[in-house]
Amino acid sequence: MNIGIIGTGYVGLVTGACFAAKDNTVVCMDSATDKIDTLQRGVIPFSEPELATLVQSNIAQNRLTFTTSLPSVVRHAEILFIAAGTPASLDRAADMSSIDNIIAQLAHIGDMGQKVIVMKSTVPMGTTYKISQQLRHDYVASNPEFLREGRAVHDFFAPDRIVIGADNPSVATTLARLYAPFLEGDAQLFQVSILSAELSKYAANAMLAVRISFANELAHLCEAYGASFAEVKAVMGSDMRIGHQFLSCGIGYGGSCFPKDMHAIIHLARAVEQEMSICSAAQRVNDRQIDRFVHRIRNYFADGLKNKRIAVWGVAFKPGTDDTRSSPSVAIMRQLLDEKAMVVAHDPVAFAHSSGDPITQHITVATSAYDACVDADALLIHTEWDEYRDMDMARVRNMMRRPVIFDGRNLYREKSTALDGFDYFCIGEPIAAECSHTASREPT
Numbered sequence: 205m206n207i208g209i210i211g212t213g214y215v216g217l218v219t220g221a222c223f224a225a226k227d228n229t230v231v232c233m234d235s236a237t238d239k240i241d242t243l244q245r246g247v248i249p250f251s252e253p254e255l256a257t258l259v260q261s262n263i264a265q266n267r268l269t270f271t272t273s274l275p276s277v278v279r280h281a282e283i284l285f286i287a288a289g290t291p292a293s294l295d296r297a298a299d300m301s302s303i304d305n306i307i308a309q310l311a312h313i314g315d316m317g318q319k320v321i322v323m324k325s326t327v328p329m330g331t332t333y334k335i336s337q338q339l340r341h342d343y344v345a346s347n348p349e350f351l352r353e354g355r356a357v358h359d360f361f362a363p364d365r366i367v368i369g370a371d372n373p374s375v376a377t378t379l380a381r382l383y384a385p386f387l388e389g390d391a392q393l394f395q396v397s398i399l400s401a402e403l404s405k406y407a408a409n410a411m412l413a414v415r416i417s418f419a420n421e422l423a424h425l426c427e428a429y430g431a432s433f434a435e436v437k438a439v440m441g442s443d444m445r446i447g448h449q450f451l452s453c454g455i456g457y458g459g460s461c462f463p464k465d466m467h468a469i470i471h472l473a474r475a476v477e478q479e480m481s482i483c484s485a486a487q488r489v490n491d492r493q494i495d496r497f498v499h500r501i502r503n504y505f506a507d508g509l510k511n512k513r514i515a516v517w518g519v520a521f522k523p524g525t526d527d528t529r530s531s532p533s534v535a536i537m538r539q540l541l542d543e544k545a546m547v548v549a550h551d552p553v554a555f556a557h558s559s560g561d562p563i564t565q566h567i568t569v570a571t572s573a574y575d576a577c578v579d580a581d582a583l584l585i586h587t588e589w590d591e592y593r594d595m596d597m598a599r600v601r602n603m604m605r606r607p608v609i610f611d612g613r614n615l616y617r618e619k620s621t622a623l624d625g626f627d628y629f630c631i632g633e634p635i636a637a638e639c640s641h642t643a644s645r646e647p648t
């Protein structure tokens with residue numbers, strides 16, 4: 205089929221490349237000229253495993269091309285996906301300006317015939333209908349994505365589910381045909397109403413975020429009572445109804461999706477005089493994780509954080525991505541900088557692209573995880589990259605001015621021999637056990 209994609213961010217680019225890989229002819233459009241120039245050369249402007257190879261091979265086979273021209277992507281497409289960003293906005297459920305702009309331009313182009321227009325972005329309920337009205341076009345659908353950054357290509361080829369929200373049966377049939385090659389494994393196809401499709405995306409992300417905040421609150425209860433969160437989680441997760449996933453405690457959730465979608469679902473509820481009170485609470489718990497972590501570090505030093513040299517391992521919001529948007533690591537570093545600490549951070553990929561977080565102007569970027577630790581007064585672990593799991597900790601200890609680790613992802617929780625000579629603090633474990641490696645000042 206002839207596919208057009210408007211927007212070449214994570215979602216648009218992965219969608220375009222994966223459809224091309226299944227013998228569709230795909231044109232991806234973006235108004236950012238420099239981005240399109242780079243993509244035409246097969247260079248991906250962010251880090252996503254497998255994506256560059258996929259894009260390059262499909263360009264080579266003439267199944268994937270890029271353009272800055274909206275009329276030409278519209279001309280090409282039988283099915284036109286809108287995959288523009290919908291970041292959080294302060295006063296609306298989501299910042300819809302990019303989408304509003306695209307729709308205005310589509311309206312200007314005129315009659316779309318029987319082209320199917322598909323909303324791929326995460327949008328407030330009712331958006332797809334609104335677009336249908338604005339364009340006076342009945343061939344519309346909502347088709348939310350559930351890709352995880354760092355696993356996006358894998359998730360696209362082996363999805364848990366495909367959601368097609370369409371009220372027009374011919375639209376639903378066309379999209380089911382397009383997705384048929386992706387439904388060969390265990391994936392379920394859900395053909396639902398447009399509004400249900402839009403809401404299901406927010407619901408899924410909110411549920412996962414709520415689980416994480418529940419885990420984080422429970423971790424504090426464990427600390428207060430001297431129980432082990434790891435043990436409690438193992439027992440709790442063994443219940444088939446609960447399961448083990450998305451119950452890891454730490455410095456909280458971040459990224460371009462959970463924080464903004466939690467914000468959005470709370471706003472969307474208020475707009476119809478409802479309340480998502482559990483989501484509001486989960487959001488507060490998540491914000492508090494950062495404060496509690498910094499509080500613990502601050503309390504460790506009798507003379508405060510001023511001029512302390514703090515090593516940080518991990519800046520991305522999770523491993524497998526260079527994305528630092530709403531990263532808990534960045535929020536923690538900001539607080540440390542506010543207290544006049546000196547931050548030396550390492551991340552295997554987050555600093556690779558020039559679009560790195562503005563925080564890089566205020567910190568020192570270390571070229572290796574070991575380098576970050578030279579003369580450090582403390583080491584903070586913020587992202588659970590694999591390369592941080594098996595470091596030579598004796599070497600790290602000898603490099604540091606003061607051997608103390610604040611492990612925000614519980615990476616070294618079970619590696620007590622590697623921690624000889626360190627003061628070690630993780631999350632959700634009895635403080636006494638954490639401090640057993642050396643006598644240390646008790647954090648509050």
Ligand code: UGA
Nearest residue numbers: 349350351352353416450451452456457458459461521522
């Ligand atoms: C999330 C969803 O998992 C995807 O299904 C969805 O498609 C995507 O948002 C989106 O809306 O586009 P993603 O943002 O890539 O995907 O990241 P996740 O893997 O879900 O992790 C989110 C955050 O939660 C990370 O900061 C991670 O460290 C944190 N997390 C995750 C925890 O703190 N504890 C856990 O147990 C799991």
